[in-house]
Amino acid sequence: MVSIKLRGAENYLSWSALFGPIFRRYKLIGIIDCSEPCPAPFLCDSNGNRTSTPNPAYESWYEKDQNILIWLNSTLSEDILPFTVGVSTSRELWRILEQRFAAGSDTHIHQLRSQLQSCQKGNMSISAYFQKLKELSTALAKAGAPVSDRDLITIILNGLPDDFEAFVDAVNLCIDQTSVDELHGLLLSKEISIARKKKVIGSPAAEPWEFQGSHNFKGNFGNFNRNFGSFGRNNGNFNRSLNNGGNRGNSGNNRNQNKSGSGGNRNNFNRNFGTFDRGSSSGGYHPCQLCGSTSHQAIDCYDRLNPTVQGRVPMDKLAARCAHKINKPSPSLWLADS
Incomplete structure (x- = not known):
């Protein structure tokens, strides 16, 4: 049901937010927030004494609880699975994960801020880059240390590569009038423009024209020079033959x-x-x-x-x-x- 795996504090809020609609759709939210406590395993008589008769309400609750536990375990990464050892109910597992990754401790806040400020776009798409920064800023807000829109925009611009240098300079001129959502749309358009330019530059039609026969031309030119020298050395014989031919054409010049x-x-x-x-x-x-x-x-x-x-x-x-x-x-x- 949930397509992502919990990796830690970096995506805990996104992960937990995906389970909210599922719990409400199947009426399971009471098991997670303890508004629907676990019933007694066995029924009691009129005097309040427990009998050996199984309680149907407990069996229904237990089936729901184990289904939730299976769903949660299937969405945990290998690094998080050790936290599930010895956990028998979904409520207990949910509480452990919440305390571990959604706590508002100073150490956790410092860790989230460091991740946010050092985040770089790299090879990620603009959408993936924005999603990662949004998760970190939301986690900080949940921990009691929200990030302002202007600070978030500055962090976003600082993490962009050199291809966006002109774009960053333009946004800095009107940063007070730019929202995070507007910046997201502008960056998506810029990403498409950069990809189009790279495609045009890398196409064969845009390559500089080269004279394919240049190497052969140079080689033949060298042979021409060598033959030219031989011709110069032999031009004396040519002249003698030519003069003899001219004398045969006109006997008056035989002298x-x-x-x-x-x-x-x-x-x-x-x-x-x-x-x-x-x-x-x-x-x-x-x-x-x-x-x-x-x-x-x-x-x-x-x-x-x-x-x-x-x-x-x-x-x-x-x-x-x-x-x-x-x-x-x-x-x-x-x-x-x-």
Whole structure:
């Protein structure tokens, strides 16, 4: 019938309050408060002498008393069960528990005040936190040391975690106009708001966007740099092959083959480069003046950052990097490096 177990003074009032309606509903309250005393076990004759005839009233009373005793024992925690040893009636057990946990002694009051002032919300919900503080404040009131609403509000606010810091500051500004019930409602709303924000922050959609291929990009970039260096070391052979290809496109420039094949004469290289372009029939770009490819312009060439190429083609002679794309290559539009 009662869903909670008696743990001690901290929840005695809540525990005992749950039994009140049960005792009144089944007309058992007289057994607990002694308004219905225990009748004699046996009947008496007309002279007042006890006979051996059982008293039906006693049997009815005893059945009720034992039922109450069973109910009380079933709601006691393991720490409280030792107090039930040797107890035979429900009234006796109720009196022992009342004296033990509802007494108004100074020691008991000090214990309740210490528990109240040190109470922290922690991982409890707002409802559970309020219930615990309410039980302690009610126990103090029962013991003759009631707690004012303002003191209780201060204790409630002091036990809240850092998530409620802004809320606590706002309530402190109007603490005189705030009741405990109003504070309870405000805290419930704040709890829902904090839970919603944490859910949004923790959702995958709110995570910062990351470039998933960043590690591969870095690895490939390193390979690119290594290959770039190899290309720079081999560019002399490339130049010789390119000049030879240009000479095959225009036999009139064969006189430059021996000189430019070694990569030592930049002027011959540029003239042969132009010859190669005129002999080419593919692509919509003029050949790149840095690497000779017809797939891009000089401004997009990777060799712009190659120190070996920059040393071979003077920086003040790279105006052709700004050349525009045209549909058909035209010798008349070629910008020679002279």
